[in-house]
Amino acid sequence: MQLLDGKKVSDDIKNEIAIAVEVMKKNQEKVPHLAAVLVGNDGASLTYVGSKVKSCEKVGFESTLIQLPSDTLESELLNKIQQLNEDDTIDGFIVQLPLPKHIDTQKVLMAIDPSKDVDGFHPENFGKMALDMTTFIPATPFGILELLKRYKIETNGKHTVVIGRSHIVGRPISILMGRKDYPGNSTVTLVHSYTPNISEITLQADIIIIALGVPNYLKADMVKEGVVVIDVGITRVANPESVKGYSIVGDVDFENVSKKASFITPVPGGVGPMTIAMLLKNTLLARDIKN
DSSP: EEEHHHHHHHHHHHHHHHHHHHHHHTTOOOOOOOEEEEEEEEEEHHHHHHHHHHHHHHTTOOEEEEOOOTTOOOOHHHHHHHHHHHHHOEEEEOOOOOOTTTTOOHHHHHHHHHBBTTTOOSSSHHHHHTTTOOOOOHHHHHHHHHHHHHTOOOOOOOEEEEEETTTTHHHHHHHTTTSSSOOOEEEEEEEOOOOOOOOHHTTTSSSEEOOOOTTOOGGGGSOOOOOOOEEEEEEEEETTSSSSSSEOOSSSSSHHHHHOEEEEEOOSHHHHHHHHHHHHHHHHHHHHHHO
């Protein structure tokens, strides 16, 4: 069994981006500028956005953090998005999810200029991705592809089972794993809460990508020997023995599944760090497209 070390790979990618930014600076070219909009004070969102800002600093990007109170009106947020759309100094921006319940998330995502949508959530970019056109791939699926590529994991002709059908991970990665490219060219089965006898399907899988948010869902008796397992799940589970009072747990029963897997991502330290690295890569792409 070999660990798919997302932390190491993400650091490698950040170093590669930092070198590219140094070249831009030497040539007196504009460096990429990423903005993030955060509405409210959700602890996990604050931590995540903070990591993005630090990563921007590390690679030499310019970054702007826009914090708005939780009672911000939907119209006020839409106005702020329009300002960012029209600001030529900003190459890409994200609106951190989840948003407060009184704001229509879909309306907000639709308002973002597709050429600045470095999260890859706008329907125009999702459609381009599905048609194999150059566009922004959502950061988490993009990170999964990069992990598979850098560890040279064979995907051609393999059976990939995706567990979970979210718009952020499950649905896009199911499309990408079936595309005519590498990583891709696999036969994809997408399973979800209405799929009967899921274990019968996962036992046939060469590659399993799971994004459910259900701790330890995937058990050892649900996978075959030599399977490749990508665990996207991140859930805080109470742990009185931990200093923080909780542990971060994935969707996979790592201790037992890892004994059968050929490759597996740890949680934390697997897909999570890759998401931020690929967001930076999308911002670099946004800058290159504009110039």
